[in-house]
Amino acid sequence: MTNENKEPRKRFLALDTSTATLGVAITENGRLLHEINASGERNHSVHLLPIIEQVLQATGTTAAMLGGVSVGVGPGSYTGTRIAVTAAKTLAWAWNVPVAGISTLQALAWGGRLAGLVSQSEAILTLGEQAEGEGSDWVIPLLDARRGQAYTALFCADGTGSPYRLEPDAIRLMADWVQHLAERLAQAQANGSSPRLIWFVGDTGLHGSVESLQPLQELSSIRVAAYELEGRWTGFLGEERLQTGSDDIHTLIPNYTQLSEAEANLRRSSEGSLNKR
Incomplete structure (x- = not known):
């Protein structure tokens, strides 16, 4: 037997x-x-x-x-x-x-945003629960790639579920990437689909300074959360x-x-x- x-x-x-x-x-x-x-x-x-x-x-x-x-x-x-x-x-x-x-980067985006929500005292109880406020968030994960570059992408997150992709994983020059995001955000605002918040998560000490994100700060609310995967x-x-x-x-x-x-x-x-x- x-x-x-x-x-x-x-x-x-x-x-x-x-x-x-x-x-x-x-x-x-x-x-x-x-x-x-x-x-x-x-x-x-x-x-x-x-x-x-x-x-x-x-x-x-x-x-x-x-x-x-x-x-x-x-x-x-x-x-x-x-x-x-x-x-x-x-x-x-x-x-x-x-x-x-x-x-x-998708794993970094999911974990980094939820860690940021918890640290900022927003209600997070279980996976799938809706975050406070209306609309979806944009999430930009960052991993340093040296020479002013980062491995990064753009995701959209609803509630606390897994974020879905808006832009592919790639290595990008941060100055150009921020400008591209600002242009995309302006289009989203014109279409009435602007995000609730924009999150930068991951290696933010290198790529999430106030100066580097200035083009976006003039258009939306920005959250920066240092996070290790x-x-x-x-x-x-x-x-x-x-x-x-x-x-x-x-x-x-x-x-x-x-x-x-x-x-x-x-x-x-x-x-x-x-x-x-």
């Missing part, structure tokens, strides 16, 4: 190593069971597997209980993003469960994604948005060699 577990798989493992924070979480039906977010030195390759083991043990989760793995695919740290994606694909293959690649939001987005489909384990890759510096230098060197022939 065998004690085969025939219960439906409901739990999900979430991983994200795209930023300075290593986030690992176990979620179940939109509820966080356990989470570890390790900030500090970017040594994610050493700590990821031990932390995965810790969250599995803390929740009593076995491979047979998992319905899938969700992973932040960036954009962000080139090396960091590859670590989580490789681990997620390997575990999904070994456990025979689906994998879902999640935008790190938490693994739960990659998990919740993964749950939503895996309800409708999954990624192919063999073709899932990080979203780099641009060549790494080493790759760019190699390409320039190759082009230079060809031109000399």
